[in-house]
Amino acid sequence: MSVLIFVENWDGKFKKLSFELVSYGAKLAEMMATDAIALTIGKVENGELAKLGRYGASKILVAVNEGITTFDSMNFTTVIAGIAVQEDAKVLVLSNNNTGKALAPRLSVRLKAGLGSGVNRLPASLDPFMVYKKVYSGNAYANIHIKTDVKILTLSQNSFELSESGNNSTVAEVAVEWDNAGVKTKVVEVQKQEGKILLTDADIVISGGRGMKSPENWGPIVQLAELLGAATACSRPVSDEGWRPHEEHTGQTGKIIAPNLYFAIGISGATQHLAGVSSSKFIVAINTDKDAPIFAAAQYGIIGDAGKVLPKLVEALQELKGK
Amino acid sequence: MKILVCISHVPDTTTKVKFVDDLKKLDITGIQWVINPWDELSLTRALELKDDPSNDIQSVTVAHVGLAGAEPTIRKALAIGADDALRINAEPRDAFYVASQLAEAVKNESYDLVLCGIESSDYNGSTVGGMLAELLGYPSVSSVSSVRIENGRFLITREIDGGKEIVNVVAPLVAIVQKGIAKEPRIAAMRGIMMARTKPLKVVEPVEMESFTDLVSFEMPKPRAACKFVDPENPGQLIDLLQNEAKII
Incomplete structure (x- = not known):
């Protein structure tokens, strides 16, 4: 059993939201008396990976395959779902950012796992598994019971305190399958604004x-x-x-x-x-x-x-x- | 080419929501129902694409999962310009239930492009579009701010952290759209309203389906403390409060 945290990296780097996710996943794992495993896709330096350990991931998995160049939601779903099964993940945690919104619903169907999206705190209870989220655009909140055996949560950005734990962590590279022929999304052009503080990341x-x-x-x-x-x-x-x-x-x-x-x-x-x-x-x-x-x-x-x-x-x- | 637009029926976004039955149900008294804002933009974009004859689009269909009470909203979509509509006659239970009903109802219809709003303004889940894509086995692109067709190829702009990415996606596909997809929602003209009355609105019965989640109860947000006012002649006082009271800068 485990809590699997999908941590996106941006050209091999993590940012505050990554550490927030790991802090959340680690606290949840503690509540469930199990391990928090962080998963990232694509090459990341060891020094950068170690940071995830500092926030409480006991195992850090790096999924690699040379074919992975584009964010293709179908293939990413296959990679994450495969590792979730291997690691017997009972809860998957993703960010409620653009990437998380693209992946979590597909994973929910693939793993038959109920999805609680945009949560901003730990579950109120594990059995029944109750999550709390904003509805009606913040004019109300809802208590939601996730009934499936496996659960998926997406965490709202900047909603959970960072917490460092002194635990040891291990890092392992996992060679994953990547179906090149199955990639249906091809990048034609990228327009990036460099050097600006992102609105969603800003304090x-x-x-x-x-x-x-x-x-x-x-x-x-x-x-x-x-x-x-x-x-x-x-x-x-x-x-x-x-x-x-x-x-x-x-x-x-x-x-x-x-x-x-x-x-x-x-x-x-x-x-x-x-x-x-x-x-x-x-x-x-x-x-x-x-x-x-x-x-x-x-x-x-x-x-x-x-x-x-x-x-x-x-x-x-x-x-x-x-x- | 055929386009499907999935629409949700939601309280007008200025509604002050209230709940009844021990906070278990939305109090629907006096609520004005509208097409979910993102779905309305999706529909607008679908119609813009159809207006351009070079795109060769035969039809724009709207689909909705809900009871008969939503029919005025569906008729409104027809009045705006959709060619026909499909209503799956079921009370939505959760996102998985809705996506499953949609997938079941459209799986044999071979739509080339399916558009879903990135979220509904009621449950803010950002969930149905991606689930539908997975159930249909279609690729999906989320956070989409532009959909174009060039020589029969779909060019989709999606938002990424710190910028945008234009991707070419193999159809059939699901595009999950956000702001920017269309400038302003299209408004129904009188002629459209008249025509909408006779446009086909097919009602199908739901399939047996479990939900993954139950909404147990609602809660109202806690009231915020009263605002502390600072003298406009001396805004330095604000800096002091932010630094020493809120300890935020």
Whole structure:
């Protein structure tokens, strides 16, 4: 029996979400009195792999095959499902990111394993196996009973505390089958934005809405983001107007994020916007309208015009950084 | 070429949800039902593809798993422009149950492209599309922001961490779509609404199927503490609170 954690790597590197997943899987394994096994697909250096051990994986498996060049959801499912069976995994843990969303449903069918998607805490009980997840875009939560013998969970990003454990871990390479003829997805082009903090990975996000009045006024938002090491985001009207790129749209139909700190600047806080950001640990709102719904979701607020408040805020931060 | 769009029927996204029966059921009083926003965008994109004669698309079908109460939503999809509709007459139990019913109903229909929204705004599962693909044995691409057809080949743009990837996928395939797939949802015109009344809406009975999960109960989120206001003339105070009270920067 085991808990199998699928840990994606990005060109052989892991990031915070990887360690979050392993921390979660290790705690779950502890609850189940079993081992946490981390699985990654494709070459990763030993030093990098050892990090997974630090967060509680007792065994680290690296699935390798020279044919693996593209993320093909069918073949990846075959590789992960094969290892899950070999390792007698009772629970599989994946991230609820793009990759996890592509794989978990296929694995659920392949392994006849009930799926709890987007969980943000450990199961409330193991028998019955009860998980808790956000529904109605954060306006409610649901308690879900997973009835199958094998279970799959996808973990919301930035929802679980990292925890290091001093346990020893072993690393093993596993040669896996890869059906080249069965690869139905071929990459034609890759467009990457280098050197930018990803919105979904960011601890702090500075987001602007229609209250910013025009795209020329974004300067202080970008400045604030640079000072705080934050990512920039925006509300839907702003991306619809083309003031900012679509990738920055946070909200129900855009990106759903859960940073430690979210600045909503000139954003009124409609239900659809809150659906994308309500899991943030702290929300700061700056808005001219004291009755704006964003203040009901925020811990800290400033009633005022962003155009006047932001330069002062930037100045105060610069002063602090200067010290 | 034939396209299938799977649609879910959900409360309008501005609904303040409430629950009844010991928090076991959604209180449906006063709820406006709509096509799940992502499915509506999928349908819009499917119709755009069909509008271009070079794509040679014969039909766009919508499929839904649900009881007769969802028929106004299905008629709306027909009014927007779908050619025909299929309703599997069953109360959804969980994502696996819904995907299985869809797979069973369409497995002999040979759709070239199946579109599913990345999630439904009610259960936020991001699950049915991938399950359907696996059940049908089709490749699937998730987090899709663009679907194009070039010389009969499907070119799909998917979001990856830090960028985008354009992939060519062998049909038949399932594309699980998110924002960007279409600019704005298409709206039904009066002519479409009239025509929708006579378009075929086939109802099939479900197959025997177990669910993998049960939704036991709902909970309401805990209310947040009241917002602490900072003087707009002195935003430095905010920095101080974030640093020393919230300890977040």
